[in-house]
Amino acid sequence: DIQMTQSPSTLSASVGDRVTITCRASQSISRWLAWYQQVAGKAPKLLIYDASNLESGVPSRFSGSGSGTEFTLTISSLQPDDFATYYCQQYNGYFTFGPGTKVDIK
Amino acid sequence: QVQLQESGPGLVKPSETLSLTCTVSGGSISNYYWSWIRQPPGKGLEWVGYMYYSGNTNYNPSLKSRVTISVDTSKNQFSLKLSSVTAADTAVYYCARHKGPSWFPNFQHWGQGSLVTVSS
Secondary structure, three states: OOEEEEEEEEEEEOOOOOOEEEEOOOOOOOOOEEEEEEOOOOOEEEEOOOOEEEEEOOOEEEEEEOOOOOOEEEEOOOOHHHOOEEEEEEEEEOOOEEEEEEEEEO | OOOOEEEHHHHHEOOOOOOEEEEEOOOOOOOOOEEEEEEOOOOEEEEEEEEOOOOOOEEOOOOOOOOEEEEEHOEEEEEEOOOOOOHHOOOOEEEEEEEEOOOOOOOOEEEEEEEEEEEE
């Protein structure tokens, strides 16, 4: 089974900050990595797929990078709507999500 | 815009079978992959399984012996059955459509979620 880890688990930041979240896979997953944003009480929302492709309608302040076992999600300038929990998700025959990174207000 | 809506009992007794249906509107169930994903209260996301509209399925190995996902294309619905449930199966269950059409390993459209509690 492929295990996913995320760091940090919690991140405190201010509006306008640049934020980076890291996701690591226990073995290579090529670029089969997606990122989701989940606001409390709501369903997750797809942000990035195939490691770096921005989903249609998602603001360009979100970007993704990486391949193999290490991936990053960057928010270039944090906005009030961005305070949420972020999950990475891999596919290598089966799907696994990371444990999540909560971005809260500093 | 495609919309998904989960429906089913909110309370299931231990050892019984959990049954949920996802109704798809605003688009056809054909030519896409569809998944069930669950989230225990206050915890992270767990993929349960997926199916293609033709009926092909793939399940999470940790749940495979208890899961069945099926499709009713005439009703534009797909369903989840999870047998022999325990308290550990208490979760919000989401249905989701993969980005597509054809194969994309990520979840583009989600239902609002349905909380299922396992308790006697």
